[in-house]
Amino acid sequence: MNEAWLDEIRWTADDLVPAIAQQADSGKILMFAWMNRESLRLTAAEGYAVYWSRSRNKLWRKGEESGHRQKVLGIYLDCDEDVVLLKIEQQGGIACHTGRESCFYRQLQGDRWQPVEPVLKDPEAIYRIS
């Protein structure tokens, strides 16, 4: 497959691009992560979100441990060619490692960040090795 579309992206000095994952049907923003060239190429090729874990310094197939994979319905690029948007279908309905649907679960209320979304599943149960 022609990879010219990957060359159009303006990668950071670390060869990464930020990626936003949005639930396709509800429009809810679920998470934000980073991709390198290989993870974006794999995301397009496999149809499931693959990120680059900056903390673990390796490819991160979202849901590889939790089963909460993200089926990719569309990949979009912004006007500056430096941010990617994924429209996805979140399997299990949970994107956040805290057990919530979305990572953006705190809202600024007055001068405090308040949790405004419920924990749907105990995080320990999500990642428990059987």
Added chain:
Amino acid sequence: MNEAWLDEIRWTADDLVPAIAQQADSGKILMFAWMNRESLRLTAAEGYAVYWSRSRNKLWRKGEESGHRQKVLGIYLDCDEDVVLLKIEQQGGIACHTGRESCFYRQLQGDRWQPVEPVLKDPEAIYRIS
């Protein structure tokens, strides 16, 4: 006002945080930009989005030239405290400097980025100095 909520953010080495702007009613993702501490403080205080322009190295009151201001209805923080989400009401219905509603107007189709959103207003008309 207590600024402890700003201290909770994990700023980058450049003292910035990425910010996603989402149209509150439709859920559409309109743009992605960066904020420094002062711009986020002003966003909360003024109720309109203020970003940090990395290219111009200055505060950027979104819409200051175009009139396409972003009224902020909610400010959210992610689980890692390193990404901010703004739910906004986009004035003029145009967030992108290309004259489109959203900056994410190109979709990957096969191996090409294809524009999938119309230009609503000629960019020259948006920024023309009268």
